[in-house]
Amino acid sequence: MTEKPSTANPPPIFDNSLYRRKVIRPLSKPVARFLYGIGFSANGVCWVKLILGLCGAALLASKSSGICLIGIALLQINFLLDAADGEVARLRGEAGMLSGEFWDKMTDHLPKTAMYFFWGYGAFRLTGSHIPLFCGILFAAWNIYPRFCAIETLLERLDKAPEVYRKRAFIRALKGSFVTEKSRGEADFYLIVFVHPPINPLTLFFIVEVFLNNFRFLDYEFTTRVVFIAVYTLVGIVNFARKTVRFYRLLHFSDRVSV
Numbered sequence: 001m002t003e004k005p006s007t008a009n010p011p012p013i014f015d016n017s018l019y020r021r022k023v024i025r026p027l028s029k030p031v032a033r034f035l036y037g038i039g040f041s042a043n044g045v046c047w048v049k050l051i052l053g054l055c056g057a058a059l060l061a062s063k064s065s066g067i068c069l070i071g072i073a074l075l076q077i078n079f080l081l082d083a084a085d086g087e088v089a090r091l092r093g094e095a096g097m098l099s100g101e102f103w104d105k106m107t108d109h110l111p112k113t114a115m116y117f118f119w120g121y122g123a124f125r126l127t128g129s130h131i132p133l134f135c136g137i138l139f140a141a142w143n144i145y146p147r148f149c150a151i152e153t154l155l156e157r158l159d160k161a162p163e164v165y166r167k168r169a170f171i172r173a174l175k176g177s178f179v180t181e182k183s184r185g186e187a188d189f190y191l192i193v194f195v196h197p198p199i200n201p202l203t204l205f206f207i208v209e210v211f212l213n214n215f216r217f218l219d220y221e222f223t224t225r226v227v228f229i230a231v232y233t234l235v236g237i238v239n240f241a242r243k244t245v246r247f248y249r250l251l252h253f254s255d256r257v258s259v
Contacts, residue, residue, distance in 0.1 A: 016180060016189065017196040024083050031080065032087030042089035042100050045081055046107040053078035053111025060118040060202075063126050065209040072206055075115060075199045082108055109144060112198065116140040119202065123225045132226050135233040142240055143198075150177050150247040161255040169253035176250045185246065191239075201232070 015021035035045055056074025059067050085104055089095040120136015123129075154174055157164050164170050179188040195201065205228045212224050 016192045018193055019200060020083065024080055028080055028083035028087055032084040032091065035084060036088050036091045040088060041092060042085045042094055043103055045085035045088050046103050049078045049081035050107035050110060054114055057111050057114035057118045060115060061122040061125060065206055068122065068206045072199060072203050075111065078111055079197050079199060113140045113143060116143060120229060123229050127223050127226055129226065132229045135229050139236060146240065146243040146247050147177055150251060153251055157255050164255040167253065173250040
């Protein structure tokens with residue numbers, strides 16, 4: 001028997017990101033009503049945002065700062081539609097369907113992964129150096145890797161030892177994988193509030209590049225795009241290490257349950 005969508009108790013909205021809460025969420029509501037009015041389903045909106053997001057990411061491979069900005073604009077539209085698809089699901093009474101939420105996440109993370117790769121590839125085309133290409137591949141591979149490993153560990157253990165859900169440490173680790181409150185992870189909470197989404201720093205980077213393609217430091221001249229991706233990568237390495245340590249500590253408990 002096929003489960004029918006229900007409008008009862010749709011999942012709550014958590015918009016920790018100031019940009020998403022103050023800018024994107026208000027803009028997404030009329031967009032969602034329009035898309036709903038012309039017959040779009042939430043999954044249909046996901047397809048549109050996926051196509052626009054991948055096209056935008058691919059444009060970051062260009063040597064032209066102007067074309068890269070067009071790519072960033074498409075990625076911003078992708079982020080807008082990422083908020084609108086949930087609103088369409090609510091209007092259609094499908095907000096509680098986990099299959100829809102899964103597809104939403106797939107079409108959210110694929111363009112983000114492609115964005116990092118093509119950013120690095122574009123810097124490689126611009127300079128001929130393989131270092132930014134390596135940085136882009138690295139970011140594409142690891143941008144959600146620590147959390148994925150943490151959640152996979154929790155779910156595998158839940159499958160093998162179902163009683164583990166009774167442990168407070170299990171619930172704490174699960175909540176810690178999704179930082180919606182400061183108590184679940186202060187550093188991640190503030191990063192989400194002020195930096196999320198990652199396309200915003202890239203938007204600023206490419207705006208700067210339009211006016212400053214190269215700059216000199218001492219007797220050396222550097223390509224702006226390479227400097228940006230190098231700095232971003234260094235920050236990313238630190239953040240990757242921080243998250244790895246954080247999840248390790250959250251998961252540092254046994255599945256044995258005292259009776």
